[in-house]
Amino acid sequence: MxxxxxxxxxxxxxxxxxxxxxRPGSATPYYGRLIGTLQEYAHGIRGTVYAVDETTLFVKGFSYDGTGPDAFFWVGNSARPSPEGYIVPYPEDYTGRDPPVLEKFNRQDVILRLPLGKRIRDIKWLSVWCRRFTVNFGDVFVPSNLEVPxxxxxxxxxxxxxxxxxxxxxxxxxxxxxxxxxxxxxxxxxxxxxxxxxxxxxxxxxxxxxxxxxxxxxxxxxxxxxxxxxxxxxxxxxxxxxxxxxxxxxxxxxxxxIPKDLDVPPALGQTKITPPWWYNPTSSTSPHPAVESPLSNCREMLDERLQVQWEMMGDQVQIQLAARIREDQYMAFGLSGEPGRASMVGGDIVVAFYDSDQGTFRAVDYYMSATSQCDGKNGVCPDERIGGRNDVALISGERNREVTTIVYRRPLQTNEPINDRAIPMEGEVSVIAAIGPLNTRKEANAHAIPDKTTDDMRIDFSSRNDHACSSSLFDLPMESTLTPWKPKIISLENQFTVRIGPTGGKRGYTPITGHPSWGIAWWINDFLIPEIYVERGQTYTFIVEGGNDNTNPARYHPFYITDSREGGFGQKSEEEQKRQRVFAGVNYDSEGYPYPTAAGRYCEWEHRTIDKSAETETFEDYFQTLQLNCEEGKAAILNWTVAPETPDELYYQCYTHNNLGWKIHVVDPGKSLKHNEIPSSSTTLSLSAAFYIIIYSILCVLLRLDR
Known part of the structure; x- marks a missing residue:
């Protein structure tokens, strides 16, 4: 960097x-709205309490001698601390059924999250409370008019x-x-x-x-x-x-x-970002499973073709599925229908997949009443189709090098006892998994025997550091092995449509030209940066739709013709402009300043979802993943008559940006090529100039014989 x-x-x-x-104007650290200082009654209670947000408290400099036999953070809405309150678990990431008894604290900062959907407005006090002897060691009262960030x-x-x-x-x-x-x-x-x-x-x-x-x-x-x-x-x-x-x-x-009148919670670590389990912050390569992740649990299923990672988070569990599957397949994981064996019938699973029609990832709650396709009442059915609800929350998804990775969360227990099974807070439970095809409804279809769990496999969702996954799932060829598309040729044409479009990733602009790109390029007659052949003495019309809003650089791409391989005439200094010859698309005002003449409305070939150039071996297949979007307005018209003294090689470029265009071959009358695509691979671009001339001469001879 x-x-x-x-x-x-x-x-x-x-x-x-x-x-x-x-915050602005504050000379002291900001911890949220001040609630007050803990009043000490026993055991050295100290600390200042703040409201961080609607559900979070922050205790600055908390002290407690740790000798109480059954002490917890305790909140309630009675007039004073009493047994009618309830525990605020600390630490938040505890494992097990009950949170641990408070240990010794010495001026430590503590973040407390209210449980069970409670908010600060629902409580009147915070106490350090001994549950066994019903004794209040210290407390602070919440003001009735408190406004939390x-x-x-x-x-x-x-x-x-x-x-x-x-x-x-x-x-x-x-x-x-x-x-x-x-x-x-x-x-x-x-x-x-x-x-x-x-x-x-x-x-x-x-x-x-x-x-x-x-x-x-x-x-x-x-x-x-x-x-x-x-x-x-x-x-x-x-x-x-x-x-x-x-x-x-x-x-x-x-x-x-960002408005200036923000009154948001302080950043004290209460908002947590959980990166995918494979993420290694020291690596700059593509995502790859980090086998030695200290906070992850991972198991391999279906002969190591499916990796399941999990971590319990309070009353929910976060799960990540990763498998080498096609875009028309799903991966499924969940609880077996029977304890001690792999039973599909009665199973409570999540079906995860990439929806190529919508361009999104999905994680769907399913119940299996039978090993058949869902008929709306029975079978392998989404909960929502049989009167339930989808209790699964999608976190993220990615498809990288044929491996689909999807992260989701689900509650340990829901209010749907028929469709959903509870995940125990501790102890092992039998789990099942499957890989199979999606049907036309984008629902799980039948799968072959090798693609579903047959042996009993058990997981303790409360476990930590149970990591037994290898990296074999991701040992695939790197994207650098992608074969570039063959460069296109346009010849024997007198009219060209000029629009903006994507660069084609590692198959398009950069491997064809050898130049870097910033994500967009010129598309001529619906081809990505084709090489154009024009004849001296002929007039050519360019219908330009590159955007004419000069207040928005991303939508302002005037078209011009130059001898510069880079373009960007308008952003060059006066000295740099003098080193560049312009043949069309630029005029000069009365004071000698240049200005572009061909911009027009904005039209762009856009990805329907994301860039699929890596997945499409031919340009024609890639073109089918795009859609044309045009703003209202008119195109600009650029007419160019090629002078007899015009050089043999020019470039069509963008006036305001570098590296959007490619080559124009200028030939004598009657010598335009009669094909529209180079027959060999893109490596022909690296031929020496002499060899290129020889090839061109042979083509000219063949054309004469053809006549």
Whole structure:
């Protein structure tokens, strides 16, 4: 990662401003709304209590001698602390049926989450209470008029480029953003979550790690709900916007403005981001299972073809399924219908898969009354089809190198005793798994015997560090082995449509041209950067739909013809412009300043879901994964008459950006090629100039003979 002087300066300023998570104008650390100081009655109780949010308390500097035989944090709504209250579990991630008795504390900071859906407005006091002897060691009372900090809901991302969109973004606390239903095609070469100051995103900003804590360029998202956290001591009070920003090309794909009147909870660790179990923050490679994850449990099923990872979180369990399956298949995991054996009938499972029609991942609650396809009443049925509800919450999903990985949560116990089975708080339970095809309803279909559990396998969902998975599932060829598409040729045409579209990932723009891209490129006559053949003395018409909104750089791509392999005439200095010859698409005003003449309305070939270039071996198949979206307005018309002295090789480019276009071959009259595709692979681009001339000469001879 390159650190510029400007970004370092901004980081230092942000560090000073955000000292102690303080709010604007605050010279002291901010812990939330002050409730009061714990009153001591016994055992050295000390501490100051704050309301962090509607369900969370923070005790600053808590002290207790630890000698009480049955002491707990205790809350209630009676007039004074009494046996009518209930325990606030601490630590939160305890295992077992009952939380542990409080041990000794010496000026420690404690975060308490109210259980059972309770809120601070439902309680009148917090106590350190001895349950065995009904003794109050210390307490603090909650003011009746207390207003606690709350999460703030913002608008969605502004939609500017690369299919970026989302639901309304929430500020969960002073450092944490929740971004629901995030869509982004992943085609930007150097895109990150980006924050900074000012009225709109600018290059002077700071990268924000993604939901996995990584600063790698952003992948594609297709309707996922994620959380991200600001780095270091930076808080939402120090920034004016959150964006998805391409650093290399200084472009804003979309952003949301942060209002100044926020009153959100402090960031004290109460908002937790749980990265996928395979994530290794020291690795910059593609996702790969981290076998030695100290907080993970993992088992392999179905002859190591399915990996199941789990972790109990309070009254829920988070589960991750990973399997090498096709897009038309599902993976299923859940509780066996009978204890001590692998029984599909009576099983309570979750069916997880990638819905290619919708471009989303799904995790669905199922009940199996019979080993047959669901008929709406019986069989392998989604709970919602048989009168129940889907108690499963999808967390995230990814399909990487033929491996589908889906993370979801489900309650340990629901209010549906017929369709759902309870997961025990401790102890082993028999589990089952399966892999099979999806039917036309996107529901689980039949599976073969090798694709379902036959032996009894048991899991203790409350266990920790039960990790027995290998990395074999992910030992697949790297994407660098992808074969580039053959470059296209357009010849014997006098009219061209010019639009914006994706670059085709590792099969398209960069392997064809040898140049980096920033995620979009010119599409001519619905081909990705084809090589165009024109004849001297002929006039050609370009119907340009590259966007004419010069206030939005992501939607402003005037078209011009030049001898520059890079383009971007409008962003060059005067000296650089002098070194570039322009043949069409640029005029000069009365003061000698250049301006583009061909922009037109904005039309873009966009991914229907995410970039599928890695999965499609031919350009024709890839084209079927795209859809054309055009704004209202008219196209621009550029007429170009090729002069006799025009050089043999030119380039069509973007006036405002580098590296969007490719080659124009200028030939003498009658020498245009009579085919529209290079017959060999893209390696022909690396032939020497002499060899290329020989090939071209042979083609010309053949064409004359053909006449």
């Amino acid at each position: 390159t650190i510029t002087a400007s970004s370092l300066l901004f980081a230092i300023i942000a560090l000073v401003l955000s000292y102690g998570e303080g 709350k999460a703030r809901v913002l608008p969605e991302f502004k939609r500017l480029a690369h299919g970026l969109r989302s639901g309304n973004i929430s500020v969960l606390d002073a450092k944490t953003f929740y971004i629901p239903n995030l869509h982004y095609d992943g085609a930007g070469p150097d895109a990150y979550f980006w924050v900074g100051n000012g009225s709109e995103p600018v290059p002077l900003g700071i990268k924000v790690p993604n939901e996995m804590g990584s600063l790698d360029p952003l992948r594609g998202y297709q309707g996922e709900d994620i959380e991200i956290q600001l780095p270091g001591n930076l808080t939402v009070y120090d920034i004016d916007w959150l964006a998805v920003w391409c650093v290399q090309y200084r472009h804003n794909f979309g952003h949301v403005i």
